[in-house]
Amino acid sequence: MSDSTLPLAGKKGLIVGVANDRSIAWGCARAARDQGADLVLSCLNEKAVRYVAPLAEQVDAPLHTCDVEKAGDLEALVARAAEHLGRIDFVVHSIAWAPLEDLHGQVIDSSSTGFARAMEVSCHSFATLAKLCAPHMSAGGSMVTMSYLGADEAVPHYGLMGPVKAALESLVRYMAMELGPRGIRVHAVSPGPILTRAASGIAAFDELMESAIRKAPLGRLVTLEEIAQLSTFLCSDASSGMTGQTIYVDGGCHAVA
Template sequence: MTLNTSTFSLAGKKGLILGVANESSIAWGCTQLMHQLGAELVVSCLNDKARRFVEPLTQPIGVELVTCNVEEEGELEAAVQHAIARMGQLDFVIHSIAWAPLADLHGNVIDSSSDGFSRAMAVSCHSFARLAKLCAPHMPNGGSMLSMTYLGADEAVPHYGLMGPVKAALESLTRYMAMELGEQGIRVHAVSPGPILTRASSGIASFDDLMANAVAKSPLKRLVTLTEIANLCAFLCTDASSGMTGQTIYVDAGCHAMA
């Protein structure tokens, strides 16, 4: 067998990454690495307030930045249209956005409001399906679509609350999207990192305890790094992962495998 090292490259690939918030966000880790690996990128942040923190990151490396609040009508469509206008097509898409109202996130799931649950589902889950519908026609060579999930989708994790059922729905959505888009050569995965301190995770109550428990439980006895998460995402966006789709893939120092 002859190893084709080009299958591990992102040179010439074109990608859209949603959800850069600051230098600690998973979306930014992916942006940095994929840019270094040769991909052309358009990335999004939430709004003009977020742009003040994100633009100093993207501007020096020449990555195009747009704003996109998926709750605002037309903004997701505009972000995708901008990416297509700039790059012509897409080879991969990364959905790294999640949100729930704090009152619902910090309370018991049985006490969650209908509006809060619906908004959390719309932002954190259904927007991935919307994104796929918009992007798939512009992926003539197939490619990858990634979302971000967490162990709380599969297990009841203290303090994760409302986001557990929402992420469970996202993982199920990932499998159905993989089935529906497979004939187009589009591969769909949910990446499940271990706990990492990001702007989104800072809204979870007792997050320090959650991280400490993950360290104690995991075989590697540590948390994963932003770079390790980005490494997995980059691999899933290369041709080297062409035989994989429909999976929830953990990068959590082995925490998910321990009882």
């Protein structure tokens, strides 16, 4: 990891939301470490630790629990990350959640409480994370979150998460405007459907994946590695002239009707 030619050599990163070895956050962590970064990882709670701790060991990263709905958890995570790393050069935010009873129903039937919780966990937590991390990014850096095509189009069965992800993509643009003068770039990565723990909560997800394969010009689903490579590019100096974008890695689904 001492090879100075690696794209993320010397970079320090916080990756939030590792759930297991199929999660996008884990793909990003593995790719970032392979590219030379030093990392701190988080998972939801102690129950998740037994799945994530072996992964954290693989990338030589401290692991902390963080439930963004618990007061003080994000603050404690960022403080520990900054203490361990010395500074923060990039942040990957890969968490999303909605109550199943709201996610599986019509958007017009969603409860105000469920909608608000989905928005807090999946969207506003990125703004809070940015506020906490920015003071530790004095040399600038990059912040990346995860979206989906359902933010821009009405996708069957995606339900409540569509409006929430639309808000997240708007948040990215405003954060880019506000943090740009500090040299901090902000992006949303919009992957095609991939079978993660979070995705398993979406009704008829198999149908969604089959539809993506039929629609995609590449004729296939994207891989965890492809999502991670785009994310780590956005965390590297190679993307220094870019900010405020939602960038698709979905086999071209977004480009065709």
